[in-house]
Amino acid sequence: MLKTLFKKNIKYIYMILLPIYIALTVILVVLNLFSVIDYSWIVGFIAAAAFGFASFLLLYVSSKKLAQNQNPHLYVFFSILRLGLYMVPLLISIYLPNYVSSFGVLIGFLISLIFPMILKN
Secondary structure, three states: OHHHHHHHOHHHHHHHHHHHHHHHHHHHHHHHHOOOOOHHHHHHHHHHHHHHHHHHHHHHHHHHHHHHHOOHHHHHHHHHHHHHHHHHHHHHHHHOOOOOOHHHHHHHHHHHOOHHHHOOO
């Protein structure tokens, strides 16, 4: 199921998503090297990007399961689980602001909004 998603969209992943993530990571690392920002921005960005990607994969799986089983309760469960995946880095950034920056988390979440537009079925 996920393998077909990536096989169909491998060109979009390499042309659009990968350069965006690499460019943002390089920009954050360079700004960290010149002491403009703290390393917690990078940690927040990577955490939010990872959890955002996992949330997108969960959205894809839940929509396929809904089409197969026609069980709306399972879809609601996956939606609540996806919301929880979005909340984990945000809560970590609130409770541990010295280690995970909330600005880095916001940048990572904004980039994860690109997933549904780029990866098409």
